Amino acid sequence: MAKARTQFICSQCGFNSARYLGRCPNCGQWGTFVEEKIQPENTNRKARVGLDGRAAKVEKINEISLENTPKVATQLQELNRVLGGGVVAGTLILIGGDPGIGKSTLLLQVSGQLAHAGKVLYVTGEESASQIKLRADRLHVGGEDFYLYPETDMTAIKKQVEELKPDFLVIDSVQTMQEPDLSSAIGSVSQIREVTADLLQLAKTNNISIFIVGHVTKDGAIAGPKILEHMVDTVLYFEGDRHYKYRILRAVKNRFGATNELGIFEMRDRGLVEVANPSEIFLEERLAGATGSAIVVALEGSRPILVELQALVTPSVFGNAQRTASGLDRNRVSLIMAVLEKRAGLLLQNQDAYLKAAGGVKLDEPAIDLAVAVAIASSYRDKESRPSDVFIGEIGLTGEIRSVADIESRLKEARKLGFQRAIVPKNNLSGAELPEGLQVLGVTTLKEALHIALG
Template identity: 50%
Template sequence: MAAKIKTNYVCSACGYEAPKWYGKCPECGAWNTFEEQVKSVPLSSKMPPKEHVKSAVVSQLHEISSDERQRYKTGLKELDRVLGGGVFPGSVILLSGDPGIGKSTILLQICQFLCQNLKILYVSGEESARQVKLRAVRLGVDSDNLYISSITDIAQVVQTIEQLSPDLVMVDSIQTMNLSTIQSSSGSVTQVRECTQQLIYVAKANDIPIFVVGHVNKDGAIAGPKVLEHMVDSVLYFEGERNLSYRILRAVKNRYGSTNEIGVFEMTESGLEEVQNPSMMLLSGRPTNVSGTCVACVIEGSRPIMAEVQALVTKTAFGNPRRTSTGFDFNRTALILAVLEKRGGYFFGNLDAYINVVGGLRLDEPAADLPVALALVSNLTDRVIAEDVVAFGEVGLAGEIRAVSRVQSRVNEAYRLGFHKIILPRASMKQLKTDDLPTDLELIGVSSLAQACAALKG
């Protein structure tokens, strides 16, 4: 069918298309994200005749298997936890993160375990087959069931999958793939969207799980249109600094499991190693006899994690005091400072306040409010919080300490790690089974910030 050439502009952040260039996207509000693209538009868009269209395959609900045992274990328990128990057949998993964070490393590393029973096709559009081989030797990956291909044409990738019939496919990365029928460069919004759609079709039609590596832009978001995250089944994101050895794998979206689980890894010379006890890692190197530090107990998915919260309060050198928060929500920091000043009587009006969560962990749970408040008060009054004290609880605008969930799990984990004094909401103490608690464990139930700050004196 004859076609005419049409030029349009596409937002690289959300995929919004417009006939002219905009400095600011009308859809998502991003600046300088419009790219010129040329696409072919058919002159006729009529539906094909009914006799040329085949009916779809339909199955009754009771005929469809829902056996969870079909999941493929990756050999890394931390990764299996984030995925919801393993790789689900037919799922498309998007793995994203900063450059050099370990995306390609973890994919090639799990091949050694998966290749014991599965045939894997690793498509590398960024590295040659020889480069992948050198990295595999360094990671100790050597299996006859691992097939390497360095192609970037998505049509060849689909044809290779149909001929080889692998049990699992890895594509590194989606920004290097291209569809020859689209007149735009690799990594553009149209190319990324259409190439991903081809992979999704192959995965669902052949029940083959596919890992897709995605880059991030300068703002830290996944490069490509936002619709890409809605197309795939799971979105995994690697967090952490490249200069630090610890990595945190978090599920932003997961159709086959929880999105609250995290996996903790340590980057070593031989690849990524699992951190079975993240709390010990986050608390390692904790200073002693120093004010402004408090241990928080938060729930990440199905397990409690201890994290060190540090606060520093100093006299400001400018007219407006500075507030900085790393690993904790900035708006919650401003709220806690306001409550401490209004309800607790602690003056922060002309003081700079800095909050930091050690280890690169981000505390999004409201239960981290109380340890942040205690760390601020500790540094302001220069009162040291004992090493065996842990706190958790939500702070309200009236200065009250509100109840949180999973109290029994938090208390048990804190005691297992050597904390014998726990400051918690008084309303949450009714959830505890006191008969099962150790005799040397001291629980301090508080209902207000004033009571929590007074407990530090004891």
């Protein structure tokens, strides 16, 4: 019998090394290598076989039936939107987020709703059955087809799945599950990889929809090898500050829907409640008459959201001017400030700039450029923009305002919330259906946009 040998694996990216390295040559992180034993290769591996004994077979694509892969909608429309319309049968969904953000609460609520459409098995490795029951009673969650199983052994879990034959399976969390055949520690790279591979086979061969909870590292990435995100069908991040009530569910990968789709929830005593109109939340505390503020209609997935961008420009005390951004890309802010100085005549090289997307949302699309520039210019000139204006457009290095995608849905959202004027790229206006009651002004240069916005 072959002996097990030792290797070192980077816990961030999964890079393998025969010896310990202080710094990973693949991802550049320090102190991430962990020692693991490699088990001898198992020559008796079996092909994919379902719980009913049927093995996978070669089929013509035109003869494959889709009757066994329906989408089951939950009662949370925000979650349905993020998932692409509902939970697809046989899909593997990974949900990551900071500790205490509400991942288990969200899945407990969803499990209670899915129990009306089929059997749900909730496997927990972090809490006892009585602890889950206490939380379920507080959230008013239950049902005849809702089963709890406090276990971490994958062999026992697969046995229960074979006996119960659930339609939905929840694993909370993947870092607490273990394969008894592996000698590595629980939560190690090898354990997470093998546990996920087992769950993937269960999902695909038996049409079981599986939700996996994943812990995150201090950098915000899901703990474990990067291959974990490649193996699953959907990766969701549950974001927000646990000291505040609003939570954001963001899809960063989805084989059955749009990526970067956004769902907004509010954390209350009885669980998570969806927010139907998040734009009102991001604008509800806007201060009237304040300088350094501009409203942008950002597109998150397929949803337009109005967000207030704030800027504070002050003379620099030190030799080098600071550029600080929260919710925005700092490099994008530096680029826009350089264009403002070169093309619009604003002397910003000796000014500190602090920018923020209000409400805790993160924006990274090009259409926010014009609103960022207006907010910076407003603070620099100490002159407010009209509170009924919205700004949409990408800024080029020569100071031109470039067209953006899906301008019609953005303008409709702005009109719905009562805004009266929109400053947009001129090239977006040809052939566009403009909403009634909203004055739309097309601009071609940054200088022209600032003249209209700030007079």
